[in-house]
Structure formats: structure tokens, C-alpha cells
Amino acid sequence: MRTVIFFLLAVSLVVLQTTILQFGPGWFRAPDLVFILVSFIAYRFDWLRGLMLVFGCGWMMDVVAASSPGVFVFEYLLVFLALSVLAKNSPVKESDYQIPLVAWFIT
């Protein structure tokens, strides 16, 4: 269920990224929402579901944005792998690190 919800979220973010956020003024640097989602997936999902979601994100971005299909899939999968390895082998998941990180993020 969570995977489906995140897939729909990914679809929404791809659509938002390629429509609304393109209308901002020149000085407005639109955040790469899909990239943030990929990072979050790498941090929260297991390998199989994470790979499926990230592949879906890359696929959709390839379709709507890439001039050469495959670039986004490759990029997102690499990012996912790198972040997954980092997240699973680092102590960041522990609450001792998370609380200061959340506080830093909020401020």
C-alpha cells in the first residue's frame, strides 16, 4: 500500500516538476522534488520496493524531460544505490542523530 501511495506521489511530483514549477520567475530556483523523493525512498524503503519506485521515477522523468531516454533512470538508480548503502551502514537512523537533524532542518 505504501509503495502504491509513493508511486502516486511520484507521479504527482513528476507532473508538478514539469508544469507548475517551470512557471516560476527567473530568480526562483525550483527544487528537484523527484530527486528529494528518490533520496527519501533510499532512506526509508527496502531494496526491492525502493528499486521499483526509483525506476518508475526515472522512467517517468525520462519520458517527460530527457532528450536521451535512460539518463534519469541511470542517475536515480545510482543515487538510490549510493544513498541506500550509506543509509543502511551509517548510524544516522538512530534517534540520537535524527533529533538534531530534524531540529536543524526545521530551523
Add this chain to the structure above:
Amino acid sequence: MNTQAKDRKSRAKPLRFRTLLLFLLILSLCLVLFASTLGGRFGAFHQMTLEALGPLQSAVSRVTAEVGRVWDSYIDLVHVRQENVRLKTLLVAYEEELAKYRESYATYLRLQEELSFRQATDFPPLTARVIGRDPAFWFHTIIVDRGETDGVMEGMVALTAQGVVGQVIQVSSNYSKILLAIAPSSAIDVLIQKNRVRGILKGAGQDGYVLHYVLKKADVGRGDHVVTAGIGGLFASGVPVGVVSDVQRQKRGMFLEIAVEPTVDFQRLEFVQLNLSLQQSVSQERIVPGGR
């Protein structure tokens, strides 16, 4: 303790190996995918995905465009309001400026007229500014800023380009009081310009003048010009005084009742020309006895 450590090591080795294997597998999958899409191939699955995402993008774009249009309209409205306020302020400023220019132009015309009159007079004129009025008696006297030091004497005549204003009745060093010709105590010898019929013009206050002693048989009508007769030497002959505004023929009596409207607007007097010839004649009279 040693046995536990050995167990951990023996479990960690296959785990690390499996992770590495998975990593390599995924990396090779990525490379295969990337290689398969090189060359710009846009396959059926790509097309299906685009067909699925296209309507969503279209809907969001349409809504975004509509919201943008509404926002732009709002911004335009705000700008129009600001522009409106600015233009209104500008308009007020320009209207004030225009009023100043109008006033200046009116003053210029008036002064031009006074100058022309002054240049055309056959007497030595002295321009005097009206500085005060007597409202209690309906403007029958005015105060001007010329007095004895300027050569003004009692009895001098005040005129404008429009006609007779009145006569100086009181003089101080620097100021004089003029009795207006429309005062009830004022009387001037006049003529109907078209047929030279004589009469005595008396002041009637706010009603202007009343012309007395014109016989009923005289041909007098509305619009006839009334000028000074020049009898007595106070006024030169032919100076405009007024225009006949009404003629009444009563059954009884010998004379007509004639109302005359002044040519001078007494309520808007700003400058008058004083005739200094009286001073010259008095001076000559004084010189003559002294010379003897």
C-alpha cells in the same frame, strides 16, 4: 567471547557478499537500461507512459495557466488602482496649475486693457489699486492706494477702460476714498449717445443708474449708450457710463423713467485711473497768483 565473535564474522561475510552481488546486479541492470535507451529510442512503453502522463500535465498546466491569468488580472487591477490614484493626484496638481495660468491670463488681459486705456487717454492718468471697499453701503465707496503724495486731490475723477467709476471725496497722504457713480448721492450730466438727448444720471445703488429729466417725446430705447456730456469740466465728453436697460412711460409727468445699467462692473474693480488734470489746473491757478 571468542566463539560469539567468530559467529558474527561468519554471518557478516555472506551478508556483505550478498550486498555486493546485489549492487553489481543493479548496476549492470542500470547499464543495460542506459545502453538500451542510447541512440534516442523512444519505445512503446515510453509512449504509453507519455500518454498516461500527458493528460495530467495538460490538466495541471491548464489550471496553472488559469490561476496565472487570474493572478495577472488581479495584479493588473492593483496597478490600475495605483495608476488611478497617481493620475488623480496629477490631475489635481494640473488643475491647480491651470487655475493659476487662467488667473494670470485674466490678469494679463485686464492689465492690457488698462494699459491701452491709459495710453489712449487725453489726460494725465494715475493708476491706483483698489485696496478696500465699503460693504456696509453696498460698495458705494472704495479705497485706493494713492493719496496726496501722489498728487491726488478731492474732486478728481476715477475712470476705467469701461467708463466712469466715481469721484475722489476724501484724501490722506497715501490713500484716497472714491465715491462710486452708482451712489445715490452721485449725479452726472450725460447724453444719449445716438441722439445727444441730455439728462441727469443719478446713482441707484445695486440697481445701477436712473436717468432723469429726459422728455417723453425723446427717442430712447433699450440698448442705447449713455455717455458723459462734458458740461462742467469735471468729466470729458463722450466717456461711457452705461447702457439703457429699461424705459418706462408713465401717463402722468413730462419725463421718462429710464434705468441705465453701468458699463463698469463695480464689484470686480481692481484698478482705476485717476485724472490728474484737476491737480494741474489747480497748480496753474496757484502759480498764476504767485507769479503776479
